[in-house]
Amino acid sequence: MFPARHVEPRPGTSADDFQIYASYRGSTASGFFGTLKVVRKTDGRLLFPFDGADTIGPFATKADAVAAALARGDTVVSADLARPEL
Template sequence: MKQGSSRRPKLVLYPARNASPIPGSSPADYQIYASYYGSAGGGFFGKLKVVRQTDGRLLYPYDGSDTIGPFATTAQAVAAARARGEEIINGDLLSPEL
C-alpha cells in the first residue's frame, strides 16, 4: 500500500428484506453454521444459524426457539446443533417457509 492511502473495506450485499421468497430445491441451497458456547453452570450448548441461500432468509434461530443442550462435551454440542440444522433444512424442503 502506498503511504497515505487507505484501503476501503469490501462491500457485502445481502438480499433485500422485502425480496420475494425463493424456496430451496436441495440441501445445497442452505448453509448451516454450527458452533457451541459454555455456560457458567457447566455444560455446553449448541449454537446454530441456518440460512436459505436462495433468498438470504434466516430460518434459525427464530423468536422462541429452544436451546440445544446442555451437553458434556463441545463435540456433542456441535453435533446436536448440526443435526438440528439438518432437520430444519429437511422441513423447509418439504414445506418451505415463505
C-alpha cells in the same frame, strides 16, 4: 445509505441451497450448548434461530454440542424443503 433491497421469497430445491453454521458456547462447569444459524441461500432468509427456539443442550462435551446443532440444522433444512417457509 441505500434503501433495503426487497428479495422475493424463493424456496430451496436441495440441501445445497442452505447454509448451516454450527458451533458451541459454555464451559465444563455449565455444560456446552450448541449454537446454530440456518440460512436459505436462495433468498437469504434466516430460518434458525427464531423467536422462541429452544436451546440445544446442555452437553458434556463441545463435540456433542456441535453434533446436536448440526443435527438440528439438518432437521430445519429437511423441514423447509418439504414445506418451505415463505
